[in-house]
Amino acid sequence: MKVIRILGKSFINACKSLVRNLSLSLASITCTIITLILVSIGLLISYNIREITKNIEKELTVVIFMTKDATSEEVIKTKSDLEKIDNVEKVIFTSKDDVKDRFKNDEKWTSIISTLNEDDNPFQDSFEVVVKNVRDINETVTTIKNMDKIDTVKYGENSVNEIVSIFDTIKTGTIVLVGGLVLVTAFLITNTIKITIFSRRKEIDIMRLVGTSNTVIKLPYLTEGLLIGILGSIIPILFTIFGYTLIYSKFSSMTVSNIIGVITLASPEGIIYIASLFLLMLGALTGMFASGIAVRKYLKV
Amino acid sequence: MIQVLIRVSRRANDLYGIKEILKKYFFLCYNNYYKGGSLMEFIELKDVYKVYKNGVTGLAGVNLKIKKKDFVFIIGHTASGKSTLIKLLYREERPTKGNVSVGGIDVARLRNSKVYKLRRKIGIVFQDYKLLPKLTVYENVAYPLDSYGISSKEIRPKVLAALEQVGLSDKTRSFPHELSGGEQQRVCIARAIANNPKLLLCDEPTGNLDPDTSKEIMDVIEKINKELGTTVVMATHDKDIVNRMKKRVVVIKDGLVDGDYLKGSYKVNESD
Numbered sequence: 001m002k003v004i005r006i007l008g009k010s011f012i013n014a015c016k017s018l019v020r021n022l023s024l025s026l027a028s029i030t031c032t033i034i035t036l037i038l039v040s041i042g043l044l045i046s047y048n049i050r051e052i053t054k055n056i057e058k059e060l061t062v063v064i065f066m067t068k069d070a071t072s073e074e075v076i077k078t079k080s081d082l083e084k085i086d087n088v089e090k091v092i093f094t095s096k097d098d099v100k101d102r103f104k105n106d107e108k109w110t111s112i113i114s115t116l117n118e119d120d121n122p123f124q125d126s127f128e129v130v131v132k133n134v135r136d137i138n139e140t141v142t143t144i145k146n147m148d149k150i151d152t153v154k155y156g157e158n159s160v161n162e163i164v165s166i167f168d169t170i171k172t173g174t175i176v177l178v179g180g181l182v183l184v185t186a187f188l189i190t191n192t193i194k195i196t197i198f199s200r201r202k203e204i205d206i207m208r209l210v211g212t213s214n215t216v217i218k219l220p221y222l223t224e225g226l227l228i229g230i231l232g233s234i235i236p237i238l239f240t241i242f243g244y245t246l247i248y249s250k251f252s253s254m255t256v257s258n259i260i261g262v263i264t265l266a267s268p269e270g271i272i273y274i275a276s277l278f279l280l281m282l283g284a285l286t287g288m289f290a291s292g293i294a295v296r297k298y299l300k301v
Numbered sequence: 302m303i304q305v306l307i308r309v310s311r312r313a314n315d316l317y318g319i320k321e322i323l324k325k326y327f328f329l330c331y332n333n334y335y336k337g338g339s340l341m342e343f344i345e346l347k348d349v350y351k352v353y354k355n356g357v358t359g360l361a362g363v364n365l366k367i368k369k370k371d372f373v374f375i376i377g378h379t380a381s382g383k384s385t386l387i388k389l390l391y392r393e394e395r396p397t398k399g400n401v402s403v404g405g406i407d408v409a410r411l412r413n414s415k416v417y418k419l420r421r422k423i424g425i426v427f428q429d430y431k432l433l434p435k436l437t438v439y440e441n442v443a444y445p446l447d448s449y450g451i452s453s454k455e456i457r458p459k460v461l462a463a464l465e466q467v468g469l470s471d472k473t474r475s476f477p478h479e480l481s482g483g484e485q486q487r488v489c490i491a492r493a494i495a496n497n498p499k500l501l502l503c504d505e506p507t508g509n510l511d512p513d514t515s516k517e518i519m520d521v522i523e524k525i526n527k528e529l530g531t532t533v534v535m536a537t538h539d540k541d542i543v544n545r546m547k548k549r550v551v552v553i554k555d556g557l558v559d560g561d562y563l564k565g566s567y568k569v570n571e572s573d
């Protein structure tokens with residue numbers, strides 16, 4: 001009972017001072033909103049990046065070209081050797097004749113291919129290898145390169161690395177930006193609480209004098225910070241849930257071509273609720289933390 | 302047969318009643334023995350020094366004992382250390398050296414986070430009234446109790462009793478700015494005694510009041526001391542009050558106890 005009464009009063013007091021210092025409270029709340037919206041965007045982007053990277057990794061194959069003089073026995077041996085490698089999931093063989101046929105049937109290439117002799121084949125026998133674990137791909141490729149009659153081994157290392165590094169830069173940038181904004185927000189909230197504390201200094205002195213416990217003195221200010229954080233997280237949460245769902249439904253039909261393949265947005269269910277919870281927690285924690293600092297610094301009890 | 306039974310039961314009842322009375326009596330004696338100061342003084346300062354951060358000495362080795370239910374004036378010139386002494390008693394300041402104990406609490410070593418427990422047992426009255434301007438008289442008196450988390454139901458009788466004690470029962474709905482200085486000080490006193498404290502500390506409570514009003518305030522404080530048995534420690538430099546009331550007088554001079562008289566009068570000027 002007593003606890004509920006004290007909490008209730010703290011809440012009412014916190015609401016009152018939010019209203020009393022309206023402009024400052026609004027500034028803090030706005031700052032929280034902006035920060036959390038950026039956090040939300042950052043979260044959505046990095047979630048999508050993770051999904052895309054997963055897809056890329058799933059489709060990442062190693063392509064092996066045999067030397068032109070490789071005999072069919074050697075090709076068969078190579079295939080069985082490839083299948084023996086631990087990290088290899090699947091081996092698909094494409095003979096040079098298959099390639100030639102394919103080109104022959106392609107309108108653009110027919111004329112060029114037809115200039116070749118029937119026995120001439122400029123193409124090479126090739127394997128496509130799907131690995132089990134992309135992280136060990138370099139080792140696997142080294143093993144393959146050391147095998148006999150292997151001309152070249154190609155895998156998307158460059159494009160993959162490039163894209164991953166671009167994504168990493170975006171990620172780091174977002175984290176730095178968001179971190180900075182969280183600090184600015186915390187600073188603004190601390191200042192708001194500081195003003196509240198100063199405006200109620202006389203009352204606080206009297207409370208101390210008459211034996212109000214420190215917890216009860218502090219509680220309204222911590223509550224005020226918490227309220228700012230929670231109020232500031234409402235709009236970003238709505239933005240995350242409805243905004244992302246809307247964007248997803250607009251773009252899900254559309255696909256964006258890319259060097260690797262096709263990028264689609266990740267479906268909302270997997271992220272929006274967790275992201276919303278995270279935004280609420282982040283807002284509440286920032287508010288509590290900021291008001292905690294103000295209380296420690298300006299309310300020496 | 303039935304009559305005998307009734308008589309026996311009456312007898313038993315009477316005996317039971319006597320037993321209860323005896324129990325209460327012994328309990329009182331026992332309580333007085335422990336709390337009344339036979340084992341420990343209610344307030345005790347032992348060799349207390351207070352040097353402020355800026356190097357100014359507030360108190361320079363004060364020894365003082367005050368019994369429960371006593372009424373003690375602390376007198377002395379300006380800057381002699383009266384307020385410092387009072388502040389040490391409610392742990393607004395800590396002594397630089399020495400011991401301060403109030404009602405068995407080691408005040409000097411009391412942790413910041415526990416100070417509120419001490420303050421709930423002490424009523425404090427200042428020269429400036431320290432009332433909250435936006436609250437009514439009733440709300441001002443109820444404010445501390447309210448902040449302890451006590452329910453309004455329990456608060457009400459306490460507040461009304463305190464306001465009655467200071468003679469302000471008819472002003473419960475007034476705001477501080479609607480009251481005279483003397484009335485405001487009475488509200489402060491009511492606030493200070495609403496929680497039935499064992500000790501009432503006053504630092505120049507009549508400093509802003511004219512002689513007649515001062516006398517009224519002193520009458521209120523004396524009544525509280527007599528009727529409620531509240532120990533009163535009052536810092537003042539009001540000669541008339543001290544001379545008239547014939548209470549114990551402790552003279553402070555340059556941070557030291559310079560005289561301690563039972564039923565004393567204002568002797569600072571005489572020694573000068």
Ligand SMILES: Nc1ncnc2c1ncn2[C@@H]1O[C@H](COP(=O)(O)OP(=O)(O)O)[C@@H](O)[C@H]1O
Pocket residue numbers: 353354355357358359377378379380381382383384385386
């Ligand atoms: N907070 C403080 N900081 C520094 N010096 C103080 C402080 N409070 C009081 N003093 C000094 O301590 C001495 C005693 O002050 P005080 O106890 O207030 O005297 P009184 O109440 O008898 O007038 C004075 O010289 C005063 O200037």
Ligand SMILES: [Mg+2]
Pocket residue numbers: 383384385504
């Ligand atoms: Mg003083």
